[in-house]
Amino acid sequence: MVRILRRIGIFALLVLLAGPVRAQYTRLSAWAAQTGFNPAAVSGADALFLNPAALMNAGVTGPRLRLMELGGLAGGSLVRFDLYNRYLAAGRHLTPDEVDRMLDAWFGSADAWRTAGEAVEVTLLALTHTGWWSAWGVAWRVRQQQRLWMNRGLPDVLLKGAEEPRTVPVNGEFQAMTYHELVVGYARKLNPDLIVGVAPRLLLGSHYVRGRMHSMVTVGTAEVVHRYAYTLDLTGATSELLEGFDLFDNRRMNEEAGDGIARQMAGLRRQGWGLGLSLGAQYRLLPGLLLGASLTDLGFLRWKNVKRHTPGDSVFAFAGVQLDMDRLRTEFDNDLGAYIEHQLDSLARAAYEDVRVQETGVTTMLPAALHLGATYWLGGTTRLHATLSLGLNRTGTNGARVPQLVLGAETRWSFLPLFGGVLTGGDGALMLYGGTGLQLRAWGLRLAAAGSPRSHLMGSGSRFMLLLSLTHVGF
Numbered sequence: 001m002v003r004i005l006r007r008i009g010i011f012a013l014l015v016l017l018a019g020p021v022r023a024q025y026t027r028l029s030a031w032a033a034q035t036g037f038n039p040a041a042v043s044g045a046d047a048l049f050l051n052p053a054a055l056m057n058a059g060v061t062g063p064r065l066r067l068m069e070l071g072g073l074a075g076g077s078l079v080r081f082d083l084y085n086r087y088l089a090a091g092r093h094l095t096p097d098e099v100d101r102m103l104d105a106w107f108g109s110a111d112a113w114r115t116a117g118e119a120v121e122v123t124l125l126a127l128t129h130t131g132w133w134s135a136w137g138v139a140w141r142v143r144q145q146q147r148l149w150m151n152r153g154l155p156d157v158l159l160k161g162a163e164e165p166r167t168v169p170v171n172g173e174f175q176a177m178t179y180h181e182l183v184v185g186y187a188r189k190l191n192p193d194l195i196v197g198v199a200p201r202l203l204l205g206s207h208y209v210r211g212r213m214h215s216m217v218t219v220g221t222a223e224v225v226h227r228y229a230y231t232l233d234l235t236g237a238t239s240e241l242l243e244g245f246d247l248f249d250n251r252r253m254n255e256e257a258g259d260g261i262a263r264q265m266a267g268l269r270r271q272g273w274g275l276g277l278s279l280g281a282q283y284r285l286l287p288g289l290l291l292g293a294s295l296t297d298l299g300f301l302r303w304k305n306v307k308r309h310t311p312g313d314s315v316f317a318f319a320g321v322q323l324d325m326d327r328l329r330t331e332f333d334n335d336l337g338a339y340i341e342h343q344l345d346s347l348a349r350a351a352y353e354d355v356r357v358q359e360t361g362v363t364t365m366l367p368a369a370l371h372l373g374a375t376y377w378l379g380g381t382t383r384l385h386a387t388l389s390l391g392l393n394r395t396g397t398n399g400a401r402v403p404q405l406v407l408g409a410e411t412r413w414s415f416l417p418l419f420g421g422v423l424t425g426g427d428g429a430l431m432l433y434g435g436t437g438l439q440l441r442a443w444g445l446r447l448a449a450a451g452s453p454r455s456h457l458m459g460s461g462s463r464f465m466l467l468l469s470l471t472h473v474g475f
């Protein structure tokens with residue numbers, strides 16, 4: 001009985017401490033996929049990255065501090081669990097017609113691209129200050145982004161093999177980069193209803209890799225011919241990591257390359273530098289209706305000391321493995337698997353190992369995006385949200401230049417903000433999001449998650465996201 005009364009007393013104390021705290025819309029995927037948030041509703045440190053005009057949205061004046069916010073995104077239009085389970089999970093041999101049906105549903109035409117990617121971001125520290133007519137903020141954030149683009153050519157060759165003569169385009173692209181952002185933001189009221197903001201930033205790059213291949217594979221009755229052209233750009237920790245692999249023998253990383261690779265990728269190694277900018281505006285159209293617009297991640301990164309790899313040859317012809325019984329018996333002790341692996345390794349070396357390397361500089365663009373949003377107060381702490389976002393380029397986490405629509409709602413029960421909604425469009429199927437948090441006057445935390453319930457529901461491809469904000473404190 002005493003324990004129950006103690007818990008009731010603690011609960012009542014928390015309710016009293018909660019005070020007049022309004023619910024806080026969580027931006028979810030905006031830091032990673034540039035979608036899934038409302039530029040009219042974000043506030044505090046979020047505004048530095050999503051809409052600098054929203055620095056005025058704190059609701060109270062004075063400084064606020066945020067430490068260690070973690071976020072992650074994975075998925076894309078390539079992630080089709082329904083097709084994988086239907087065709088590939090059983091482990092049976094697929095006929096050419098079955099492969100074609102699967103690839104038609106997965107990719108469509110031979111020129112269509114499907115993507116998969118991931119992003120991780122850590123806001124180590126963010127400090128904001130809100131006044132009556134202006135607000136400012138500073139932040140330090142680390143971003144890691146990577147994405148793969150590919151057409152249907154590779155799975156066609158792997159799954160159908162040499163069962164029928166054909167010529168197949170096999171194209172793909174991969175990009176990954178890690179960089180630090182040092183952000184300064186400023187917002188000002190032009191009149192009681194209109195706010196504008198700007199957030200320039202200095203970018204320091206830690207590692208960068210990009211590979212692009214365009215090729216044609218001709219499958220004939222006597223041989224398979226691969227005509228290819230590719231470039232591979234490496235700098236920073238990724239270059240050291242790949243140099244530690246033996247691509248054709250055992251794919252084992254040596255100790256020197258493996259030591260501290262993760263730390264180097266996230267560290268301030270100054271492999272590149274750049275400048276970025278976010279712009280935003282807010283307008284209160286009605287007492288309960290707030291409109292917002294922003295342009296995020298305008299800018300570039302200039303990478304130095306990039307090692308560009310290009311092939312020394314452009315054609316590889318494979319007519320099968322010749323079986324030499326004497327070599328099989330004397331060199332491989334009748335181990336047929338080891339003999340075939342050695343033959344394939346030798347063929348791959350002859351075709352692909354000759355690589356030209358030159359040092360160059362590379363400029364990459366940030367994943368710029370446009371966001372339009374509205375928030376409507378129903379009364380009390382309950383709000384409705386609508387947002388439209390569009391990636392302006394095909395860089396980083398922008399998988400495809402397709403608009404995305406977010407519809408959501410939030411409210412607050414005592415000291416617990418509750419929110420949820422749906423995201424549709426873009427590079428994936430429909431996604432559901434939701435989360436909660438804890439706010440005790442000056443201190444709070446929050447947790448949000450999102451996922452696609454079915455990888456072919458109102459779109460194609462699954463997406464999953466997670467956001468954890470450990471501490472934000474007001475003074």
